[in-house]
Amino acid sequence: MKPADKSPVATPPNEPRASQARGEKPQRILDAAIAVIAETGYFQARVSDIADRAGVADGTIYLYFKNKEQMLMAAIHSAFATFLANARAALEGVTDPRERLRTLAFLHLEGMGRNRSLAVVFQTELRQSAKFLRQFSQEQLIEYFDLIRETVRAGQRSGVFRADVSDKIVANCFFGALDEMVTSWILSERDYSLKGAAAPIVDLVLHGLNTPEAKP
Amino acid sequence: MKPADKSPVATPPNEPRASQARGEKPQRILDAAIAVIAETGYFQARVSDIADRAGVADGTIYLYFKNKEQMLMAAIHSAFATFLANARAALEGVTDPRERLRTLAFLHLEGMGRNRSLAVVFQTELRQSAKFLRQFSQEQLIEYFDLIRETVRAGQRSGVFRADVSDKIVANCFFGALDEMVTSWILSERDYSLKGAAAPIVDLVLHGLNTPEAKP
Amino acid sequence: MKPADKSPVATPPNEPRASQARGEKPQRILDAAIAVIAETGYFQARVSDIADRAGVADGTIYLYFKNKEQMLMAAIHSAFATFLANARAALEGVTDPRERLRTLAFLHLEGMGRNRSLAVVFQTELRQSAKFLRQFSQEQLIEYFDLIRETVRAGQRSGVFRADVSDKIVANCFFGALDEMVTSWILSERDYSLKGAAAPIVDLVLHGLNTPEAKP
Amino acid sequence: MKPADKSPVATPPNEPRASQARGEKPQRILDAAIAVIAETGYFQARVSDIADRAGVADGTIYLYFKNKEQMLMAAIHSAFATFLANARAALEGVTDPRERLRTLAFLHLEGMGRNRSLAVVFQTELRQSAKFLRQFSQEQLIEYFDLIRETVRAGQRSGVFRADVSDKIVANCFFGALDEMVTSWILSERDYSLKGAAAPIVDLVLHGLNTPEAKP
DNA sequence: AATGAATGAGTCTTCATTCAT
DNA sequence: GATGAATGAAGACTCATTCAT
Numbered sequence: 001m002k003p004a005d006k007s008p009v010a011t012p013p014n015e016p017r018a019s020q021a022r023g024e025k026p027q028r029i030l031d032a033a034i035a036v037i038a039e040t041g042y043f044q045a046r047v048s049d050i051a052d053r054a055g056v057a058d059g060t061i062y063l064y065f066k067n068k069e070q071m072l073m074a075a076i077h078s079a080f081a082t083f084l085a086n087a088r089a090a091l092e093g094v095t096d097p098r099e100r101l102r103t104l105a106f107l108h109l110e111g112m113g114r115n116r117s118l119a120v121v122f123q124t125e126l127r128q129s130a131k132f133l134r135q136f137s138q139e140q141l142i143e144y145f146d147l148i149r150e151t152v153r154a155g156q157r158s159g160v161f162r163a164d165v166s167d168k169i170v171a172n173c174f175f176g177a178l179d180e181m182v183t184s185w186i187l188s189e190r191d192y193s194l195k196g197a198a199a200p201i202v203d204l205v206l207h208g209l210n211t212p213e214a215k216p
Numbered sequence: 217m218k219p220a221d222k223s224p225v226a227t228p229p230n231e232p233r234a235s236q237a238r239g240e241k242p243q244r245i246l247d248a249a250i251a252v253i254a255e256t257g258y259f260q261a262r263v264s265d266i267a268d269r270a271g272v273a274d275g276t277i278y279l280y281f282k283n284k285e286q287m288l289m290a291a292i293h294s295a296f297a298t299f300l301a302n303a304r305a306a307l308e309g310v311t312d313p314r315e316r317l318r319t320l321a322f323l324h325l326e327g328m329g330r331n332r333s334l335a336v337v338f339q340t341e342l343r344q345s346a347k348f349l350r351q352f353s354q355e356q357l358i359e360y361f362d363l364i365r366e367t368v369r370a371g372q373r374s375g376v377f378r379a380d381v382s383d384k385i386v387a388n389c390f391f392g393a394l395d396e397m398v399t400s401w402i403l404s405e406r407d408y409s410l411k412g413a414a415a416p417i418v419d420l421v422l423h424g425l426n427t428p429e430a431k432p
Numbered sequence: 433m434k435p436a437d438k439s440p441v442a443t444p445p446n447e448p449r450a451s452q453a454r455g456e457k458p459q460r461i462l463d464a465a466i467a468v469i470a471e472t473g474y475f476q477a478r479v480s481d482i483a484d485r486a487g488v489a490d491g492t493i494y495l496y497f498k499n500k501e502q503m504l505m506a507a508i509h510s511a512f513a514t515f516l517a518n519a520r521a522a523l524e525g526v527t528d529p530r531e532r533l534r535t536l537a538f539l540h541l542e543g544m545g546r547n548r549s550l551a552v553v554f555q556t557e558l559r560q561s562a563k564f565l566r567q568f569s570q571e572q573l574i575e576y577f578d579l580i581r582e583t584v585r586a587g588q589r590s591g592v593f594r595a596d597v598s599d600k601i602v603a604n605c606f607f608g609a610l611d612e613m614v615t616s617w618i619l620s621e622r623d624y625s626l627k628g629a630a631a632p633i634v635d636l637v638l639h640g641l642n643t644p645e646a647k648p
Numbered sequence: 649m650k651p652a653d654k655s656p657v658a659t660p661p662n663e664p665r666a667s668q669a670r671g672e673k674p675q676r677i678l679d680a681a682i683a684v685i686a687e688t689g690y691f692q693a694r695v696s697d698i699a700d701r702a703g704v705a706d707g708t709i710y711l712y713f714k715n716k717e718q719m720l721m722a723a724i725h726s727a728f729a730t731f732l733a734n735a736r737a738a739l740e741g742v743t744d745p746r747e748r749l750r751t752l753a754f755l756h757l758e759g760m761g762r763n764r765s766l767a768v769v770f771q772t773e774l775r776q777s778a779k780f781l782r783q784f785s786q787e788q789l790i791e792y793f794d795l796i797r798e799t800v801r802a803g804q805r806s807g808v809f810r811a812d813v814s815d816k817i818v819a820n821c822f823f824g825a826l827d828e829m830v831t832s833w834i835l836s837e838r839d840y841s842l843k844g845a846a847a848p849i850v851d852l853v854l855h856g857l858n859t860p861e862a863k864p
Numbered sequence: 865a866a867t868g869a870a871t872g873a874g875t876c877t878t879c880a881t882t883c884a885t
Numbered sequence: 886g887a888t889g890a891a892t893g894a895a896g897a898c899t900c901a902t903t904c905a906t
Contacts, residue, residue, distance in 0.1 A: 025869095041348075043259035047897060057871045059899075068897065124349055127340040127399075134403050162423075169397075169416045176396030177389035183343075184388060187350050200385045207378075208424025241887095263880060273888040275882075284880060457890090473780075475691035479876060489892045491878080500876065556775040559831075566835050594855075601848045604832060605825035612824030613817075615775075619782050632817045639810075640856025673866095695901060705867040707903075716901060 026064045028054045033075035038117035042072060042125040073135075076126065079118055080140050083111055087147065097155030098206055104148065105178055105198040112182045113194030123183045145171050152209075161209040170209065177201050242280045244270040249291035254333035258288060258341040289351075292342065295334055296356050299327055303363065313371030314422055320364065321394055321414040328398045329410030339399045361387050368425075377425040386425065393417050458496045460486045465507035470549035474504060474557040508558065511550055512572050515543055519579065529587030530638055536580065537610055537630040544614045545626030555615045577603050584641075593641040602641065609633050674712045676702045681723035686765035690720060690773040721783075724774065727766055728788050731759055735795065745803030746854055749822065752796065753846040756826045761842030764834065771831045793819050800857075809857040818857065825849050 032054035036045045047068050051058045065071035087107050094100050112119035126136060148171040155161035161170075178201060185194045248270035252261045263284050267274045281287035303323050310316050328335040343349050364387040371377035377386075394417065401410045464486035468477045479500050483490045497503035519539050526532050544551040558568060580603040587593035593602075610633065617626045680702035684693045695716050699706045713719035735755050742748050760767040774784060796819040803809035809818075826849060833842045 046895095058897085059872065060870060062898065063869070124343040127343045165416055165420055169413065169420065172396045172400060173389065173393035173417060173420055176392030176394070178392070180388045180392030180395060181385075183349075187354075197385065200381055201389060204381055204385065204389055204421075204424045206424075207426070208420045208422075210423075262878095267889095274880085275888055276886085278881070279886070478874095490876085491893065492891055494877065495890070556780075559772040559775045597848055597852055601829075601845065601852065604828045605821065605849060605852055608824030608826070608828030609821035610824070612820045612827060616820060629817065632813055633821060636813055636817065636821055636856045637852075638856075639858070640852045640854075642855075694899090699868095706901085707868065708866055710902070711865070 025054070025056060025060065029056065029061055029064060029071065030075040030078050033072055034079055034121055035117050037072065037075070037125050038120040042121075045072065047071075076121060076136065077140065079121070080136075083118075084140065084143060086111065087144070091147070097151050097158065097160055098202075100151045100154075101148075101174065101206065102198070102202050104151070105174075105202045106195060108178045109181065109198045110195040113185070116186065119182055119186050123179070123186055145175065148174055155209070159211060162211045165209075170205075173208075174205050177205065241270070241272055241276065243294075245272065245277055245280060245287065246291040246294050249288055250295055250337055251333050253288065253291070253341050254336040258337075261288070263287075292337065292352065293356065295337070296352075299334075300356065300359060302327065303360070307363070313367050313374065313376055316367045316370075317364075317390065317422065318414070318418050320367070321390075321418045322411060324394045325397065325414045326411040329401070332402065335398055335402050339395070339402055361391065364390055371425070375427060378427045381425075386421075389424075390421050393421065457486070457488060457492065461488065461493055461496060461503065462507040462510050465504055466511055466553055467549050469504065469507070469557050470552040474553075477504065479503075508553060508568065509572065511553070512568075515550075516572065516575060518543065519576070523579070529583050529590065529592055530634075532583045532586075533580075533606065533638065534630070534634050536583070537606075537634045538627060540610045541613065541630045542627040545617070548618065551614055551618050555611070555618055577607065580606055587641070597641075602637075605640075606637050609637065673702070673704060673708065677704065677709055677712060677719065678723040678726050681720055682727055682769055683765050685720065685723070685773050686768040690769075693720070724769060724784065725788065727769070728784075731766075732788065732791060734759065735792070739795070745799050745806065745808055748799045748802075749796075749854065750846070750850050752799070753822075753826055753850045754843060757829065757846045758843040760830045761833070767830055767834050771827070771834055793823065796822055803857070813857075818853075821856075822853050825853065 029050065032050045033045070036050045036053055040046075040049070047061060048058050050071075051061055054061075061071060065074060087104065090103055090107050091100055094103055112122070149167045152161060152167040152170045152174075156163040156167070181197050181201065182194065185192070245266065248266045249261070252266045252269055256262075256265070263277060264274050266287075267277055270277075277287060281290060303320065306319055306323050307316055310319055328338070342352060365383045368377060368383040368386045368390075372379040372383065397413050397417065398410065401408070461482065464482045465477070468482045468485055472478075472481070479493060480490050482503075483493055486493075493503060497506060519536065522535055522539050523532055526535055544554070581599045584593060584599040584602045584606075588595040588599065613629050613633065614626065617624070677698065680698045681693070684698045684701055688694075688697070695709060696706050698719075699709055702709075709719060713722060735752065738751055738755055739748055742751055760770070774780075797815045800809060800815040800818045800822075804811040804815065829845050829849065830842065833840070
């Protein structure tokens with residue numbers, strides 16, 4: 001599921017500083033976990049399947065993670081943290097609120113579209129139970145929402161967005177639209193381009209956010 | 217997959233009053249299933265818990281349903297069918313596309329807000345696995361989306377909505393915004409009124425759908 | 433391991449009030465547990481072995497006991513409770529302290545000698561760990577010791593036993609001697625009669641307990 | 649099964665001082681094993697715990713011992729061998745049978761009282777299974793019993809002990825009384841002096857052993 | 865000699881499903 | 886139809902042991 005899978009041939013025997021294996025296993029396990037969850041579902045995911053796919057023994061997983069649940073959680077957190085870091089990096093230097101929303105929408109759809117396994121996990125497995133989702137949502141999802149809400153507020157302050165709607169409502173609509181788009185996509189058999197939907201969605205939302213006078 | 221597809225001995229059509237007990241059990245089981253799923257999650261829901269709550273023996277469930285999965289599916293289908301029937305009834309006679317969207321948004325949020333168990337199931341449990349969600353989505357969710365898309369297309373044809381966006385995109389945004397609102401709500405500890413959010417959401421979407429000239 | 437083992441033929445099909453099976457299973461499990469512990473040791477005893485021997489499925493054990501440990505504990509408690517009840521019944525009406533000690537010694541050795549499995553469990557498995565033994569000792573063993581100590585004190589009060597030794601020390605010696613005898617016996621390959629040792633042990637202890645003047 | 653039966657590279661005989669480290673590890677492991685067994689029980693003792701306490705790596709244990717069981721056995725044998733050697737040394741030069749029994753009783757209780765871990769192991773862990781105890785008993789315990797029995801026979805030959813009881817019964821009573829005393833002690837929360845019990849026990853046994861005419 | 869990361873066999877426990885009553 | 890005791894397959898987790906370094 002990642003470069004260098006697990007074949008014995010992969011490790012060059014005489015590598016000088018080598019140890020590309022150091023600390024590589026936990027990540028291999030997390031990657032395998034995402035893949036297996038995407039395929040079989042969170043609760044159907046068997047530890048032995050994840051171990052197989054990571055190319056380690058079952059017991060090895062317990063050297064790095066306390067139990068199954070903690071490992072699955074770590075996999076999801078790790079994947080989302082990467083996603084969030086990418087988003088932050090891409091927004092660096094983009095100041096126009098409209099442009100920021102465009103960038104976020106594009107990143108969201110492009111990021112999910114690139115890694116279908118990840119998308120499956122986020123759209124479906126993440127929402128297995130209120131309890132589960134709540135835990136995730138209170139930590140990382142909030143950060144993402146805040147990114148959107150701040151952008152909306154900035155636009156409202158600067159007058160490019162109408163100020164008579166709550167930033168929370170707007171963020172919900174924006175995120176909800178993107179989210180639903182991804183859900184439709186993973187459920188669809190056809191393999192259309194997800195990121196192509198970014199422009200019309202943003203267009204619709206920005207249109208809805210226009211200040212009455214500001215005809216774009 | 218609908219009522220009465222299982223028992224060879226159908227409900228006697230004309231039974232006067234004792235019929236309360238006749239055929240009442242399957243529905244008690246379905247209601248119990250929704251409640252238990254909402255509390256513990258789809259995959260955590262135990263057959264014996266559902267039987268307990270329905271006031272029947274474990275084995276009784278297998279008189280009406282082939283297995284656990286079929287029973288849970290039936291529970292969700294039944295709940296959603298009720299929801300959809302309500303929506304259709306409420307739209308009866310409403311012709312203005314903007315008014316129809318307002319009605320749908322209100323019904324969606326009000327319906328979910330009234331039955332938190334049901335909302336929990338739809339927002340989280342329903343999306344446990346791509347496979348699961350796909351099955352549901354291809355049957356019933358499509359009907360709901362079609363209701364929205366038809367309304368949007370009607371508005372576009374009559375000129376009250378701008379026609380330069382795909383009705384699918386609009387439906388996604390509309391449904392996504394409502395959906396996300398409900399998710400936020402069930403995750404929130406506070407017990408605010410969900411249906412109060414209907415107006416601003418519809419306002420935002422309608423604003424985004426305005427034809428350039430049509431200042432509402 | 434007990435009458436009527438588990439064969440399907442055992443239950444007469446037309447037994448009138450029948451239900452000799454009612455509540456029979458837990459006891460079959462407890463008996464099987466004692467036997468398996470005696471054979472393989474407490475910590476080596478596998479739940480599946482006990483289930484096999486009791487003629488039930490593995491899962492059945494968990495209908496009656498919370499987990500393996502609780503079941504093993506219950507088996508030991510139950511066996512000892514029976515033993516204690518027998519001792520009490522046999523002492524009924526015996527008032528002479530010397531006779532009471534003789535009866536106890538005989539019962540102890542005879543009871544253990546009759547059920548080698550039980551003896552093995554008490555002499556070895558029961559003492560697996562200080563923590564384990566402490567729990568048992570504080571509940572049931574104390575009762576047994578008290579039976580001995582009361583008899584000793586009665587003999588001291590009535591003047592048939594010398595009063596210059598603590599009843600606790602005497603009980604320790606008495607019980608210790610019996611206990612060690614049983615241990616030797618279960619460890620011995622030869623199959624000598626255990627209860628034959630009762631007389632000389634009691635003789636020795638009574639001789640040690642004689643008041644100086646009382647030459648028997 | 650005795651020291652130095654395992655390493656092909658024996659301890660260099662004349663190494664001046666660095667020898668502290670040489671061959672010191674096996675003993676550290678044995679000591680750690682006794683301590684860990686005393687704390688957690690024989691079957692609960694984990695190899696990694698013992699390695700930790702001995703300050704070596706898990707794998708190191710397998711340089712000196714074939715497997716876990718052999719190591720635990722070696723630990724117990726080693727501890728008991730020390731105990732037995734002490735007893736033999738202390739009996740050196742004591743010829744009076746009564747005095748020899750007094751010495752043995754004192755050594756037994758004092759030795760156990762000094763090292764609670766050791767006492768815990770002997771009183772409880774040693775008796776985990778008939779198979780286990782039998783192996784130990786046939787090697788070392790017999791030696792200890794023989795020490796007692798020879799003393800008893802000597803007393804009987806010289807006429808200070810009555811001759812109408814088997815030396816085996818007497819040894820059982822004597823050892824059983826001491827043994828039970830130690831068991832009571834390790835189970836007791838209070839920290840009373842164990843060796844204080846030596847005198848009354850010996851007194852009781854000697855009293856029981858008195859020849860009719862010999863009033864001590 | 866020493867390490868400790870990795871292994872994987874072994875077991876308890878859960879729970880959907882059956883079926884005799 | 887209804888029951889619920891019994892079943893047994895399935896899977897998470899532990900830990901003694903190995904072996905490359």
